[in-house]
Amino acid sequence: MSDENATPSAERIEGFNERVFAWSVDELGVEGKVLPVVTAPAAVLSTEGATVDPTSPEIVQLAADLVATMRVSPGCVGLAAPQVGEGVKVFCVDVSTHAKTRTHHGTYVLCNAELVESSRNQKAREGCMSVPDLTGDVKRASLVTVKGQLPGTGEWVTLRSDAFEARCLQHEMDHCNGYLFVDRVAGAHAIYQRQTYL
Template structure:
């Protein structure tokens, strides 16, 4: 599914914040050809697009307990590999290496950021919405971090569940 198709058909949905119950639930695997999942994919992209600074959004963040998320790190200064806008269903990390700490934030935890150790190189197996095509994606750096963050959302985890402790959580800076 391309970003353009998803955007034109997508609705902007409200983004839930912690402690919303759905954010702590393991999302259900989905049938990527189901019209409701195709619509959800479009809605996720549309919502990500109107959210400043957002590089990914998962179904639980819009109140749907499902393993669907979108990512687009295009133009981000920390991105090395960039696959553009994409939506994945039922994604699983099959390889992970080169673990590095990095600062993360989240629309569902709007007032905080935190240092999270994640793999700097990953291989993900998933299915595309609409076609049901199986894909294997290899990525690194910031895009790898974004995928792991969204896969965590689909597994009922927030970045706060991955920080080393209270010393690694920070108040988000507000720029006026």
């Protein structure tokens, strides 16, 4: 997911996960490589990703690569494995410096993530590195509970988030399930040419 606004912010809500917040890419013990980002209509973007073994060396490396790629991509606040051509359920998120952020867990990677609970649907504009020329109005839950596994250790974690991080989590889980934000808009009237190119 991408957006260009950036201002530090932090907030804790019930269900905030301190383990996820404390996670660091350094735990993986490998150097991340910057990978090219795949754009629509690449088939990998519309195919459901496979579940993974989060402790496998390939997934540990992929997790580090996703974070490295996200960090060098202007405005990028989340990146999923299908966006770098890997059809698996792994993604990274970091909305900590985004202006619309309330709750955030810093930089982290989740494997095999799934939505446990969601509520309070709201519509907002989204962009995506894999659909670089468009943005769209997407209705998503603004309060979510998500569970997944941390790469490297494979430990299961459950986190609760709201606002922009909740939106980003849903956007990245969609990627892992073969959906783009343009698949979630109400119609052509809710899709726009991107005004700012990152």
